[in-house]
Amino acid sequence: MKLKKSICILSLLFFSISIFFEINTTTVLADDSPTIYCNVDKNDIVAGEEFTVTILANNVKNLYGASVDFKYDSSIMTPINATSSCAFNNDHKIYEKITQNDYSNNIFSFITTFLGDYNGTNFASGSLFNIKFKAKRSGSLNLNRESLNIKLSDSNANPIKYNMLYSTINIGQAAKINSINSNVKNNLAIVDNNISINTNATSKYPVLYKYWIKKDDSPWTVLSDYSNKSSIDFNPKSPGNYQISCYVKTNNTYEDPSDFKIFNFKVLEKPSITKLNINESTINLGGKINISTDSNKNNTLFKIWVLENNSWKILQDYSPNNTIDYSPKLNGLYKISVYAKSPDSLSELDDCKIIDFEVLPNATLKVDKNFYTVNNTVNLFTETDSSNDLIYKYWMNENGIWKTLSDYTNLNTFSLSSLTPGDKLFAVYVKNKNSNNDNLALAQKAITIVDPKLTIANSNLDNNISINDEIKIGLTSNIKNPKYKFWIMDSSCKWKVLQDYGDNNILSYIPKEYGNYKLSIYLKDKDSQNEVDDYKILDFSIKPKLSTFTANPNNNSFVYTPIKLTASTKNSTSDLLYKFWVKDSKGWKMIRDYDTNPSFDWIPTSPGNYIFSVYVKNKNSASTVDDNLIIQNYVVADNTIKDISLNKLSNEIYQVNTTVDNSNNLLYKFWYFNGTDWKVLNDYSIDASIKTKNLDFSSGKISVYIKNKNSKNEYDNFKIVNLKDVKLN
Structure with a gap:
């Protein structure tokens, strides 16, 4: 019974197409009657894309089966597959099948139905079918009763009548040309011009461009095949009427082209x-x-x-x-x-x-002076009314003989020095650098060369000069009108003028500080344009001299007792540095490096015979030492305990006294031995005497440690006495 019912409904869906279609096109149903309409899943379909048409229905009751015959335009779209939709998606079994896919007649048919004994489904709104297509080209298809033959059947194999809402599928171009632009003006160009064509196109997908060209009546030929380049350059080699066409498409479409445009222009012969x-x-x-x-x-x-x-x-x-x-x-x-x-x-x-x-050009030769010395450089220069790309050749006549000073160069000046005294005649040739003509300008100039000499007549500059001593230097020369200029360079290493050019020929200078000095003396003739015709530079040094070097205490001292070493100079300044040395049995060693303090306290740590030395130098001196002095045979001795004595202050109280060689900066530590153990009576202090009691004069002992306060030893010396041997005072 269930199988028979399903076969009956399938037969209705397959074989009552014309009758059912006619009924639905002529019947107008009530507003609450079933309504069929279509929905496309994309609003902007372009060629090459896939899209889905969903067939939906409202107000359907007792639906058991449905079919659709979709008449499409195969030039713009092609079906891919179909499935039943939510109206048939419940727990009951269904049968669905693509019954026809006729590409030649553009018909796609699909059927779906419940199976067995089922009363059908009721729904206010739902989808019946989903049919997937691929867009091939741009175009449109109206969705109406002519393109869609939809049949609905209830559970009794009766057709269900319905109203239908119409819609349209629009497929756009895969790519569209907005404009073609060119650098051609007024659609005219010239042979061998570089013509640039650029196409502006839009698409949802990457655009490919193909360019064609046509001249006059010749056929179209490809300039460039499809590529992603939107522009092309073209150089016409002959005049004529030209057309350039651009095709555009995308890789995912059958459209070729999706769009095209043509650009027209004319090419003219170029002038000569x-x-x-x-x-x-x-x-x-x-x-x-x-x-x-x-x-x-x-x-x-x-x-x-x-x-x-x-x-x-x-x-x-x-x-x-x-x-x-x-x-x-x-x-x-x-x-x-x-x-x-x-x-x-x-x-x-x-x-x-x-x-x-x-x-x-027009040219004139000039020289820079009329008076020269053998120490001068003679500068020749050529003056022209234009200095562009000229070359110059210089000559000199000496003792009646012409000789070339320089061959042609692009320099309009020439300098020469180390000339011998006497009369000279100079000449210059001038011509254009790249000219093959012999045109040139000539000029001459005569000058005289003299040889000034500076001589030191007398000087008190020697090694005995000290600060605040006056230096005097007398000068002479071999020229008629001498002028002298004096310079000094002190420890600042900067030259300064003592006397500008004048007639005074005695240099006087008093140094005020230690250091190295330079004196420079310039000589020039009053008519000379030179800065100097002859000069001399004198180097001298003003060094400090030590006058005394003392040690305090004088001649001898004790270990760990500071010895003050003091040096003095004849003219002491803040620029002097002092360095102290000591020599013991092992040799010399530096005890203080260079410093501005002329004194230094040194503490000996061992006895012996010592030698002290002091170096002095100016702070700007390059020497290791400018002067030095030595103290010989300085004796440093150990500090010893001469005596330990006791005074009885009462029946039980005693005072222990210590006598030493040198008590300066000395510390004392007192011990007591009771016959069995040693114990400290008083730790290190400056006290040479202490008070104590309960002394055992039969077997007791007193010991005293001494050390200098600067000593790092446990003790420098010590003494032990037996109490029975000590005389009480």
Whole structure:
């Protein structure tokens, strides 16, 4: 019974298409009657994309089975698959099948039904089918009763009538050209122009571009096949009417092209220069040249350049004017260049010609002085009304003989020194650097060379000079009008003038500090333009001298007792440094490095015979020592305990007294031995005497430790006495 019911409903869905379709197209149902409509899952479908059409229904009761015959346009879309939707998704078994996929007739059919004894399903709103398509090309399809034949059946195999809402599937282009842009002006270009075409296209996916070209009546040919490059450059080699077309598409579409546009332009012959003339090939500064040019085209534009001082500059920008006058401001070799182009050309120029001409200078030779010494450098220089790209050759006549000083160079100056005394005659040749002409300028100048000498007549400068002593130096020379200038450099290492140029020939200077000095003496003639014609530099040093070196205590002392070493100089200043040394049985050692303090306290730690030395030097001195003194045979002895005595103060109280060689900075420690053990009566202190009681004079002993307060020893010396041997006072 269940199988028979299902077969009956399937038969209804398969074989009552025309009758059911006609009933639904002619019947208008109530507002609460079933309604079928379609929904597409994407709003902006483009060619190449997949999309799903969902068929939905409202107000359906007792639905048992449904089918759809979808008539589509295979040129714009193709079905992929179909499934039943939520109206049939419950726990009851269903049967579903694609019954027809006829690409030639553009028909796609799908059926779904419950199986067995089932009363059907009721729903206010739900989806019946999901049909997936792939968009092939742009276009549209109306979803109505002509494209969709939908059949509904209840559980008794009766058809369910319904209303239908219409809609449309719109498939857009996979790629669309917005514009084609070019650098071509007014759709005109010139042969050999670089023509740039750029296409602006939009798509949801990466766009591919293909360019075609067509000239006159020739067929279309490919300029570049599909690629991701949106622009292309093209250089036409012949005149004519051109068309460039751009195709666009995406990789995921059948559309080829998805869109295209055509750009039209015309290519003209380029002009050529037929004439370029100037009125003179060689002129002097201040002259003028006339430039004239022409071409084979009437509407040609001309741009005129000049190469001046190795730099091109524009005399006239593009203009129909073909003549111009030019007055050069510099000498040298020039070039005139003319550019010609069509008003429609995309190039900077369509043709070019160059012509040369030369501008010659006017020149004068000069020298910088009329008075020279053998110590001077003679500077020759050439003055011209233009210094652009000139070369110069210098000569000298000495004792009637001409000799070349320098061959042609680009330097307008020449210097020479170490000339012998006497009369000299100089000359210079001047010409353009790259000129093949022999034009040149000539100038001459005569000068006289003299040989000044500076002599020290007398001087008290010797090693006995100290600070505050006056230095005097007398000077003479071999020139008629001598002038003297004196300089001094002290420890600051900076030169300063003691006397500017004058007639005084005695240098006087009093040094005020220790250090190294330099005196410089300049000599020049009153008519000389030199800073100095002769000079001398004298080096001298003012060093400190030690006057005394003492030790306190004098001659001898004790270990760990400070010895004050003190040095003094004849002229003591804050710039002096002192360094102290001591020599013992092991040799010399430094006990204090250089310092401004002339005194130093040294503490001996062992007895012996010592030698002390002090170094002195100026703080700016490069020497290890400027002066030194020595103290010989200084004796340092150990401190010893001479005696330990006792005074009886009462029947039980005793005073222990210690007598030593030197009590300065001395510490004492007292011990008592009771016949069995030693114990401290008084730890280290400055007290040489202590009070104690309960002494055993039969077997007791007293011991005293002594050490200097600077000593690091447990004791420096000690003494032990038996109480029975001590005489009481």
